[in-house]
């Protein structure tokens with residue numbers, strides 16, 4: 001049984017979390033029914049309108065209980081919008097996981113967001129492609145990489161296309177429309193697949209971001225940036241082996257002597273002039289999802 005204090009915290013935090021979801025996404029999908037949580041021995045499971053939850057509500061380092069927020073996110077990512085095939089399970093868990101740092105940003109600001117993303121990065125297993133081919137089992141589909149790598153893919157996409165288009169694409173994925181404030185209950189659930197999300201992003205941005213999804217979603221290996229620095233130049237090169245020959249014109253933020261600028265790396269390589277003593281930090285805010293030697297290439301093989 002929850003103590004009275006835990007119940008008060010749950011209610012207070014749930015109200016704030018629903019406000020977050022309704023602001024960026026749209027109406028709680030089951031407003032004609034209820035929003036319930038039932039205490040179970042199992043840690044958490046997303047049952048529509050009555051999530052199973054067994055973590056004894058403790059606010060963690062993020063300032064709220066990440067699991068309660070995660071299960072609530074599944075009312076949108078999983079219950080309102082359901083993956084068409086198991087191969088698209090990241091639409092539940094990648095988005096579902098990215099909602100915790102996004103909520104941290106909304107509620108507490110940049111430092112909380114970065115803390116949450118950095119923690120997720122250090123926990124990456126990094127063994128599998130997010131979207132797997134062929135007939136897969138539920139266990140294969142819900143592997144750890146669809147959570148963390150899915151979340152990081154969305155982090156970089158959001159940086160690249162901006163907040164407004166990112167949330168618009170997310171609303172269209174969920175509800176099929178952008179102007180979700182006008183929706184009346186009951187709201188129809190829908191099946192979605194990965195290619196539909198990519199098509200939404202490409203239509204809204206009037207650009208082709210297939211290259212980003214091809215690398216982040218469809219291959220196991222993360223892109224690697226080769227950095228060659230001499231006294232008078234800095235060369236950044238997207239490593240072709242890490243991309244398995246695919247194009248990857250991902251821009252890269254570079255900070256030189258404290259001044260930050262984003263460089264376009266259209267043909268996979270760029271050289272920047274330096275002066276002696278220049279201090280360089282590549283992507284100081286970790287906006288670009290890529291392999292860094294602070295994680296394993298694949299944890300299972302260790």
Ligand SMILES: [Zn+2]
Pocket residue numbers: 070074092093096
């Ligand atoms: Zn989940």
